[in-house]
Amino acid sequence: MEPESLIHRYLIGEASPEEVEELDRQLASDPGLRKRLVREARLDAGLREIALERASGREEETAAGCRSRRAKRSVLWTWGTWAAAAALLAVGFVTWMQRPSGAVVATIASSEGASWESSVPTVPGSALPAGYLKLRSGIATVEFRSGARVRIESPAHLVLETPMRGRLLEGAAIVDVPDRAIGFVLETPGSHAVDHGTRFAVSVDEEARTSAFEVLSGEISVHHPGSGESVRLSERESILAQGEGLLRGGQEPGEKGRLPGISTGLRLATSGREATVIRNGEHEDRIHPDFLMAKRSSFLPGYDRRSVFAFDLADVDGGEVEGVRLRLNLVPCGLGFAARLPEESKFSLYGIVGRGEFRNLRWEEAPQPEEGTPVGTFTIPRSRRTGNFSVESDALTRFVRAHAGEPVTFLLVRDTDEAMGNGLVHAFASSRHPEASGPILEIN
Amino acid sequence: MRLLMRHEPALRAFARSLLPDWQTVDEVIQEASIELWEKFDQIDGEDGFLPYAKVVVRFKCLSAVRDMRRDRHLFSEGVLELLADEAEQLDAAENAPALEALRSCLDRFSDPHQELLLAPYSGTGRVRTLAESQGKSANALYKLLGRLREKLSRCVESTLEKEAC
Numbered sequence: 001m002e003p004e005s006l007i008h009r010y011l012i013g014e015a016s017p018e019e020v021e022e023l024d025r026q027l028a029s030d031p032g033l034r035k036r037l038v039r040e041a042r043l044d045a046g047l048r049e050i051a052l053e054r055a056s057g058r059e060e061e062t063a064a065g066c067r068s069r070r071a072k073r074s075v076l077w078t079w080g081t082w083a084a085a086a087a088l089l090a091v092g093f094v095t096w097m098q099r100p101s102g103a104v105v106a107t108i109a110s111s112e113g114a115s116w117e118s119s120v121p122t123v124p125g126s127a128l129p130a131g132y133l134k135l136r137s138g139i140a141t142v143e144f145r146s147g148a149r150v151r152i153e154s155p156a157h158l159v160l161e162t163p164m165r166g167r168l169l170e171g172a173a174i175v176d177v178p179d180r181a182i183g184f185v186l187e188t189p190g191s192h193a194v195d196h197g198t199r200f201a202v203s204v205d206e207e208a209r210t211s212a213f214e215v216l217s218g219e220i221s222v223h224h225p226g227s228g229e230s231v232r233l234s235e236r237e238s239i240l241a242q243g244e245g246l247l248r249g250g251q252e253p254g255e256k257g258r259l260p261g262i263s264t265g266l267r268l269a270t271s272g273r274e275a276t277v278i279r280n281g282e283h284e285d286r287i288h289p290d291f292l293m294a295k296r297s298s299f300l301p302g303y304d305r306r307s308v309f310a311f312d313l314a315d316v317d318g319g320e321v322e323g324v325r326l327r328l329n330l331v332p333c334g335l336g337f338a339a340r341l342p343e344e345s346k347f348s349l350y351g352i353v354g355r356g357e358f359r360n361l362r363w364e365e366a367p368q369p370e371e372g373t374p375v376g377t378f379t380i381p382r383s384r385r386t387g388n389f390s391v392e393s394d395a396l397t398r399f400v401r402a403h404a405g406e407p408v409t410f411l412l413v414r415d416t417d418e419a420m421g422n423g424l425v426h427a428f429a430s431s432r433h434p435e436a437s438g439p440i441l442e443i444n
Numbered sequence: 445m446r447l448l449m450r451h452e453p454a455l456r457a458f459a460r461s462l463l464p465d466w467q468t469v470d471e472v473i474q475e476a477s478i479e480l481w482e483k484f485d486q487i488d489g490e491d492g493f494l495p496y497a498k499v500v501v502r503f504k505c506l507s508a509v510r511d512m513r514r515d516r517h518l519f520s521e522g523v524l525e526l527l528a529d530e531a532e533q534l535d536a537a538e539n540a541p542a543l544e545a546l547r548s549c550l551d552r553f554s555d556p557h558q559e560l561l562l563a564p565y566s567g568t569g570r571v572r573t574l575a576e577s578q579g580k581s582a583n584a585l586y587k588l589l590g591r592l593r594e595k596l597s598r599c600v601e602s603t604l605e606k607e608a609c
Binding site: 004005008009010011012013014017020021023024027028031034035037038039040041042043044045046047048049050051052054055299337420421422 | 453456457460461464465466467470471517518519520522523526527530531534539542543546547550561562564565566571586589590593594596597600601
């Protein structure tokens with residue numbers, strides 16, 4: 001075989017041991033061939049970069065083509081907890097950062113303690129193309145290219161559309177519009193405000209499906225396409241946009257927001273009856289009592305992980321169970337790269353009757369999905385490293401109702417395979433975790 | 445951090461010339477990044493960064509190969525040292541034009557051929573899946589892939605030569 005062909009077979013992982021040996025012999029004696037291999041390795045690196053770029057580009061098109069759906073590609077930047085690990089994660093995203101797609105719509109003027117989930121870069125000073133920004137914590141100011149400045153408070157979800165148009169889907173913002181940006185439009189679900197050179201506050205209550213506008217200085221007009229209503233508001237005036245139309249607000253601003261309802265249900269913890277199992281027992285050093293881990297890899301199946309955790313339903317009266325929710329807290333465990341996962345990972349939860357022995361539990365001895373009842377699924381976008389995820393389903397309620405009074409075990413499995421080896425290991429806090437709470441079963 | 449980000453593609457290509465697969469390349473770059481991050485203060489200015497980083501990556505690659513040698517067939521240590529010397533000579537300034545040349549050359553291939561050329565980086569077994577969907581043997585598709593890569597490589601080299609004149 002020609003040495004060039006051998007090099008390519010070697011680089012795509014198809015060379016046989018004999019071929020590797022042959023290539024090694026030729027490389028030892030031929031400096032020209034060594035040069036060749038080094039250049040082909042660079043070509044290989046370039047091809048891989050293009051492959052990753054195209055894969056992420058496709059997602060971007062999907063997001064842009066279907067604006068009502070959540071934009072797919074998302075990157076989490078946590079400046080507050082900027083550590084070496086985050087720095088490494090950033091390295092993987094460098095190609096995306098360097099090539100913002102499309103024209104510049106806005107820049108991030110400043111941020112305080114901001115952590116983001118975003119389809120666009122979130123470093124202060126970044127030039128942002130059209131896309132979405134989700135502020136998970138902190139405060140940030142986004143300056144549209146027209147000069148309009150939107151200061152958002154977490155949690156907030158802002159969509160950048162054009163230099164003269166943005167959409168606030170969730171959260172609160174204060175909008176400052178200089179003369180040159182008069183006519184700037186801020187849309188909220190169900191309504192939009194056109195600014196006539198002013199400063200106004202807006203807050204969107206996603207759950208109640210309302211948007212409140214209050215003019216701080218100057219003038220705006222608020223339109224409600226659903227009812228055809230439009231009003232002009234001047235200084236200190238406010239209005240509430242809701243399903244039916246616009247409702248003039250009083251002059252007393254009062255306190256914004258409302259408290260959550262008080263839960264009257266039962267909350268159960270595992271009391272330490274929990275474990276992670278790893279397929280290849282030799283990798284036991286890759287599990288940790290603080291975490292309940294889940295991973296699936298067809299690249300390195302030995303590192304597959306599942307978790308089990310048990311609750312005692314002794315105090316539960318089956319007849320009174322109306323709804324059940326299982327809460328898990330996602331926490332970073334430091335293993336693997338999120339960029340090597342598909343955009344979303346799906347997890348399945350199985351209910352198993354009884355409580356096994358969890359000490360030194362091995363993969364083969366742990367409950368298998370086939371032994372359990374499927375009680376629900378949930379998905380986690382790869383950009384998410386923390387947060388509360390829950391399963392609330394009829395199947396879960398039925399399972400708890402049927403086994404009230406007994407101990408039950410749940411098996412957590414990640415159904416989604418990684419896209420490349422060394423993908424992120426998902427971890428949920430165990431009851432030992434120092435910061436986040438372990439699995440909680442809420443019974444109402 | 446900025447330096448690391450700027451030179452990361454060059455370091456990745458450097459490691460690729462010494463390591464048999466992308467997974468090991470990624471692991472090595474990850475380890476090297478941590479070390480570079482920790483020793484950043486000791487590095488002598490911006491110009492000193494890339495040469496120093498290459499030494500770190502070289503060391504990590506050779507040590508990764510030693511660990512892998514037990515169960516895989518790999519290049520001999522002598523050849524790896526020679527390759528590392530060669531890879532250190534490669535002009536980092538040429539990386540950006542090489543990538544541009546690669547992009548424009550790749551665009552000249554038909555869509556199915558582009559898909560095949562990028563298949564080895566789109567998940568394990570992607571070439572085999574393509575073969576199945578086209579009703580061809582995996583072996584035949586690997587042979588075609590080899591020919592396409594050679595053609596692509598010639599195109600990149602001739603583009604770079606033309607630019608150099």
